[in-house]
Amino acid sequence: MTEAEFAHRILAHGRMAALLRAAARHGPPGGWLGAGFLRNAAWDWLHGREPDPDAADLDLVFHAPGLDAAPFAARLAQAEPRARWEVVNQAGLMPADDLAGAIALWPETATAIAARW
Numbered sequence: 001m002t003e004a005e006f007a008h009r010i011l012a013h014g015r016m017a018a019l020l021r022a023a024a025r026h027g028p029p030g031g032w033l034g035a036g037f038l039r040n041a042a043w044d045w046l047h048g049r050e051p052d053p054d055a056a057d058l059d060l061v062f063h064a065p066g067l068d069a070a071p072f073a074a075r076l077a078q079a080e081p082r083a084r085w086e087v088v089n090q091a092g093l094m095p096a097d098d099l100a101g102a103i104a105l106w107p108e109t110a111t112a113i114a115a116r117w
Helices: 003-011 014-026 034-047 070-080 097-104
Strands: 032-034 059-060 083-090
Touching: 003 034, 003 059, 014 032, 014 034, 014 059, 014 070, 032 034, 032 097, 034 059, 059 097, 070 083
Parallel strands: 059 083
Antiparallel strands: 032 059
């Protein structure tokens, strides 16, 4: 599956697209959904299964020194209560100057990927 095919499948999947929209509307500025949200979908599609994005936590990451993630997590939980949101400010967690650098340092390389609406 190419990157373009993967992106098309994500946007065509009603629930995944809804979660990306919710992250854009209610999440932190510059937030990206990553890790298992995308890895699990790729694995499922490659093995002929339909992804279930509500089956695992949703890692919504951003990089903004001093910005608290809790208010965004609360808004997302209200907007999409079925989802298990984990909103994490990568600033200070990873020795990186920006979000792309922080994601590149995630220890599990299969999850070092993110998407946004």
